[in-house]
Amino acid sequence: MQTSERTLRILQTVLEHPGRTTKQLRRILTEAGATMSDQTLRTHLKSLAAGGWILRDPFGSHNPGPTVAGGSAELIRGFQSVLEHLRQAPDGLTPTELAEHVGIDPHQAWSAIGIGTEFHCIAETGPGTGRYRIDADGLMLPPCTASDEVLDGIIEEYVEASGHDAALVRISREHGLILSHFRPAPEGDSLLPAVTADAAHATSGGQAVLAHLDSFQRRRYLARHGLHPFTPQTPTTIDDLEQRLVDKPGHLFIAEAQFNEVGACMAILVHNGPRTDHPVALTTSVYRDQLHRKRDALEAPLRRAATALLAVIDGPLPLPATEAAPTANALPGAVG
Numbered sequence: 001m002q003t004s005e006r007t008l009r010i011l012q013t014v015l016e017h018p019g020r021t022t023k024q025l026r027r028i029l030t031e032a033g034a035t036m037s038d039q040t041l042r043t044h045l046k047s048l049a050a051g052g053w054i055l056r057d058p059f060g061s062h063n064p065g066p067t068v069a070g071g072s073a074e075l076i077r078g079f080q081s082v083l084e085h086l087r088q089a090p091d092g093l094t095p096t097e098l099a100e101h102v103g104i105d106p107h108q109a110w111s112a113i114g115i116g117t118e119f120h121c122i123a124e125t126g127p128g129t130g131r132y133r134i135d136a137d138g139l140m141l142p143p144c145t146a147s148d149e150v151l152d153g154i155i156e157e158y159v160e161a162s163g164h165d166a167a168l169v170r171i172s173r174e175h176g177l178i179l180s181h182f183r184p185a186p187e188g189d190s191l192l193p194a195v196t197a198d199a200a201h202a203t204s205g206g207q208a209v210l211a212h213l214d215s216f217q218r219r220r221y222l223a224r225h226g227l228h229p230f231t232p233q234t235p236t237t238i239d240d241l242e243q244r245l246v247d248k249p250g251h252l253f254i255a256e257a258q259f260n261e262v263g264a265c266m267a268i269l270v271h272n273g274p275r276t277d278h279p280v281a282l283t284t285s286v287y288r289d290q291l292h293r294k295r296d297a298l299e300a301p302l303r304r305a306a307t308a309l310l311a312v313i314d315g316p317l318p319l320p321a322t323e324a325a326p327t328a329n330a331l332p333g334a335v336g
Helices: 005-016 022-031 038-050 073-087 095-102 106-118 148-162 204-210 215-225 238-242 288-310
Strands: 054-056 062-064 122-124 132-134 166-172 176-183 253-256 263-271 280-287
Touching (some): 005 022, 005 038, 005 062, 022 038, 073 095, 073 106, 073 132, 095 106, 106 122, 148 166, 148 280, 148 288, 166 204, 204 215, 204 253, 253 288, 280 288
Antiparallel strands (some): 054 062, 122 132, 166 176, 166 280, 253 263
């Protein structure tokens, strides 16, 4: 299963307060400062039940499941410390090293690693190495709880206000850059569909997402997908790219003539969640010769749309099979 820090908090609450209904768990979590909707809580509980971490009886009460038989609330409470130490060790740690760093005994370290591997958020650095690291494609939030209709509606409002196309952007270690919920420009060319899966480094949306990865995750992603020189303006080294990445809330990213010499794009991060390696950005495109003249007309509605999206996206967007690997199409232009 894939999970999140919020999921671990819910599991900890079930372990510490067995026999509670969903409504009662939500009240306990709210009192502890972990406010969430009923739908979000039900989504997490369903995911935990599927993995055997909790059991729901016919009366709607939740109890520890067979995966944590005997109770592991103390271990779950300390699991965040385990994850934090592994995040600071890109080359991984052995269970003995992890125990020393966190201040737990080796048995607890092995138990924590066991939970992490079950949740797919900890993985061995290589077969037989005995060293463990954070798995960058694990520890995710549950699927986005906002419907496609809601997301499309917000993006459509931006398109109508700006007259330009728009899409959500995210990246996957396996599939590269992914555009979703694309809405075309009402008039004129839409440039976004021409963006390819290997173009995260050459587009504003991709750069917005890359800026919010840590250095290890970013370098591992780029080692797999490369820094293809689309134009003379494309950043083709990690050092060059990192000079363009600004890890600052609300920063507007602009990529001019980096993917195609006639195109430009701008983007803003709209969701970053409790972890920094699965952000979502909102992007729009414009021809390069119109960029500076239209910037203000694009930026204001883009920020409004980003604010609206931030309120409804509760987790990473799903990955439909049809979105696995966007490729260039017959459109005459491209962004960035």
